[in-house]
Amino acid sequence: MNDKQMVALQAAKYVKSGMLVGLGTGSTANYFIEELARLQREEGLKVTTVASSTISAITAQSLNLPIVALEQISSIDLYVDGADEITPDMTLLKGRGSDLVKEKLLARAASKFIAVADESKLVSHIGQNFVIPIEVIPFAWQLTKKSLEAAGAKGNLRPNAAKDGFWVTSHGSYVLDMTFDRSLDAKTLNDLISNTPGVVEHGIFYGLTDAVFIAANGLVSERWI
Numbered sequence: 721m722n723d724k725q726m727v728a729l730q731a732a733k734y735v736k737s738g739m740l741v742g743l744g745t746g747s748t749a750n751y752f753i754e755e756l757a758r759l760q761r762e763e764g765l766k767v768t769t770v771a772s773s774t775i776s777a778i779t780a781q782s783l784n785l786p787i788v789a790l791e792q793i794s795s796i797d798l799y800v801d802g803a804d805e806i807t808p809d810m811t812l813l814k815g816r817g818s819d820l821v822k823e824k825l826l827a828r829a830a831s832k833f834i835a836v837a838d839e840s841k842l843v844s845h846i847g848q849n850f851v852i853p854i855e856v857i858p859f860a861w862q863l864t865k866k867s868l869e870a871a872g873a874k875g876n877l878r879p880n881a882a883k884d885g886f887w888v889t890s891h892g893s894y895v896l897d898m899t900f901d902r903s904l905d906a907k908t909l910n911d912l913i914s915n916t917p918g919v920v921e922h923g924i925f926y927g928l929t930d931a932v933f934i935a936a937n938g939l940v941s942e943r944w945i
């Protein structure tokens with residue numbers, strides 16, 4: 721069993737029958753989804769799920785997990801998702817795959833949000849290894865980019881896979897992949913980007929995690945706030 725699978729299985733121990741569970745997106749979240757399906761099949765677990773992305777919804781459906789649409793929920797019991805970066809204060813950077821809008825809604829709606837990752841995701845500051853993805857409403861991208869540049873940011877529109885156009889998210893937004901001065905702390909960055917007109921959502925998850933589970937060399941450590 722690899723570290724991503726191990727940490728996902730640890731998070732699944734917090735799932736109880738009757739819960740409405742949010743499903744994250746990515747390879748670590750996939751192990752969690754697979755484990756829920758196994759618990760349902762082999763141990764009679766009864767949960768309802770809500771997915772943070774089309775791909776996770778398809779995975780859950782293919783494994784026969786009961787699934788409801790985001791429009792049908794106003795709160796959930798538990799959300800489990802991976803991250804691209806995790807800082808010592810449990811701020812996350814997410815959204816490399818650009819599914820961050822639903823991910824952040826579920827993280828906020830959850831009574832408990834557990835972030836799961838292997839130790840490669842631990843960083844000292846947000847933006848250490850990845851650019852910060854910022855979803856923008858398409859007609860505003862240039863004005864929004866200019867506002868962010870005035871605050872010292874650098875970057876550009878994310879290209880599409882063929883590099884002959886621009887990436888469009890499942891909600892029809894463009895993505896600005898930006899870097900900021902590393903002296904800016906997570907809260908400052910979060911507030912700055914959130915308050916920029918034209919921004920739909922961004923990948924900094926500040927003050928949203930209840931716990932971070934990290935797997936390293938076959939061992940899982942849990943850190944709760």
Ligand SMILES: O=C(CO)[C@H](O)[C@H](O)COP(=O)(O)O
Binds near residue numbers: 748803804
């Ligand atoms: O934020 C995410 C998707 O938007 C993922 O959770 C993040 O990219 C981690 O992915 P993985 O578990 O495959 O390493």
